[in-house]
Amino acid sequence: MAQIHPTALVDPAAELGNDVSIGAYTMVGPHVRIGDGTVVGPHCVIEGHTTIGRENRIFQFASVGADPQDKKYKGEPTKLIIGDRNTIREFTTFNTGTVQDKGQTQIGDDNWIMAYVHVAHDCVIGNDNTIANSVQFAGHVTVGHHTLIGGMSGIHQFVRVGDYAMLGFQTRLSQDLPPFVMAAGNPGEVQNVHQEGPRRHGYSAERLSMLKQMYKLLYRKGLTLDAAKAEIEGLRGQTPEADVDIDNMLTFLAEASRGIVR
Numbered sequence: 001m002a003q004i005h006p007t008a009l010v011d012p013a014a015e016l017g018n019d020v021s022i023g024a025y026t027m028v029g030p031h032v033r034i035g036d037g038t039v040v041g042p043h044c045v046i047e048g049h050t051t052i053g054r055e056n057r058i059f060q061f062a063s064v065g066a067d068p069q070d071k072k073y074k075g076e077p078t079k080l081i082i083g084d085r086n087t088i089r090e091f092t093t094f095n096t097g098t099v100q101d102k103g104q105t106q107i108g109d110d111n112w113i114m115a116y117v118h119v120a121h122d123c124v125i126g127n128d129n130t131i132a133n134s135v136q137f138a139g140h141v142t143v144g145h146h147t148l149i150g151g152m153s154g155i156h157q158f159v160r161v162g163d164y165a166m167l168g169f170q171t172r173l174s175q176d177l178p179p180f181v182m183a184a185g186n187p188g189e190v191q192n193v194h195q196e197g198p199r200r201h202g203y204s205a206e207r208l209s210m211l212k213q214m215y216k217l218l219y220r221k222g223l224t225l226d227a228a229k230a231e232i233e234g235l236r237g238q239t240p241e242a243d244v245d246i247d248n249m250l251t252f253l254a255e256a257s258r259g260i261v262r
Contacts, residue, residue, distance in 0.1 A: 005042070023060070031077075032065065035084070048096045049077050053084035053109070061091050068095045068121030070139065079104035083127070089115040097122045101140055114151070126163075144179065146197055162252045166194040176256045178218065179248050180211045183261050190219055190261050210235060210242035214249055219262065229253055 002016040005024040010016070013030035020034050023042035028034070032046050035054035040046065044058055048065030058064065065080045067073055078097040081104055082088075092113060097104040101122035107113075108127040116134040119125065123141045132151035137143075141155050144163035149155075153167050156174040161167070165177045168184025168191070177183050180198065182191040193215035195208050203211075217223060217231045229250060236246050253260065 017054070029065070048080060050080045050082070050096070052082045053086075055084055056082065056086045056088065058088045059090045059115075062088055063091075063093045064088075066093065066095055068098050068139070070098050070100075070121055072100060073098055073121075076103075078121075080107075081105070082107045083109035083111075085109055086111045086113065088113050089117075089133075091116045092118070094119045095121045098139075108145075132169075146201060148194075148197060150184070158258060160252070160256070160258075163248060164194055164197045166197065173261070175258050176252070176260045178252050178256075178260055180245070181215065181219075181261070188261055204241065206239045207242045207245065210239045211245060214246065218249075225253070225260070225262075 002020040004010055004022045007024045008022045008026045010022060010028040011030035014028045015033040017034060017036035019037045021039045023040055025042055026040055026044040029047035031049045034052045037055040038052055040058045041060040043060050044062045046064045050065030076099045080094055080096045095105060098121045105119060105121055105123050107125045110128045112130045114131060114133045117131050118136045120137055120139040122139050123137050125143045126145040128145055129143060129147045131149045134152045135149050136154045138155060138157040140158045142160040144161060146164045147161055148166040150167050150169040150171060153171040159173055160176045162177060162179030164180045166182040167173060171184050171188045172186040173188045180194050182194045183189060184191050193212050195211060198208060213235060214232050218228045232246060232249060236243055
C-alpha cells in the first residue's frame with residue numbers, strides 16, 4: 001500500500017502503485033498516476049495529466065506536471081510522462097506538452113536531474129542523462145541518451161542534443177549538438193570529441209578511435225557538412241562494432257534542421 005503523510009493532499013482519483021511514499025504537505029492531483037516504489041518528498045506539487053513510472057525519487061519542492069509556459073495554451077489535457085528510476089532534485093519544474101506539438105513532455109529512465117532544472121513543454125529527454133543544477137530546457141528540445149549537461153546551461157527551443165554529447169558549464173546552445181561531441185561557451189562552441197562517457201559504457205579502444213575519426217572529419221578537416229557526411233559514410237565497415245555509431249551520427253546530421261554547432 002502507498003504511504004501517505006497525514007498532511008499530504010492526494011486526490012482520491014489519483015492512482016498510486018505499491019510502496020509509493022508521499023511526503024508531508026505534498027499535493028497530488030486527480031489525473032496523476034505514480035508507479036510502484038516511487039518516493040515523493042515533502043512540499044511537492046504533482047498535477048496535470050502526469051504519469052510517473054517505478055522507483056523514482058522526487059525531492060522536496062519539485063513542481064511536476066504544471067501547465068506549459070506558453071501563451072497559446074488554452075487548458076487542453078496535455079501530458080507529462082516520466083519513466084523509471086529517475087532522481088529528480090529540489091525545485092525542479094517539469095511542464096506538460098502543447099497541442100501545437102506532440103501534446104506531451106517526456107522524460108525517460110535512469111536520469112540524474114539536479115536542483116532547479118526546468119524542462120519546458122514538449123521536450124523529450126532520453127535515458128541515463130546527467131543534468132546539472134539550473135539547466136534550462138526551452139520548449140521542444142530533444143535530448144538523447146547518456147549525455148552530460150553542465151550547470152546553468154540554456155538550450156534554445158527545438159534544439160537537439162545527441163547521444164553521449166557533453167555541454168560545459170554555462171553553455172548557451174542554440175544549434176544542434178551532434179552525438180559524441182563536447183561544446184562549451186556563450187554561444188556554445190565545439191571543444192573536442194567526448195570519449196569519456198562512451199569509455200565508461202564499455203566502448204573498446206577501436207570504437208573510441210572511430211568516434212575520434214568522425215569528429216575530425218566533421219570539425220577539423222575544413223570539409224563542408226555534405227562532404228563530411230560522405231567521408232563519415234565511408235568509414236562504415238572499418239570497425240564493424242562502430243557502424244552503429246556511424247549510423248547514429250549520420251541520422252542525427254540528416255535531421256539537423258537548425259544546423260549544428262560547428
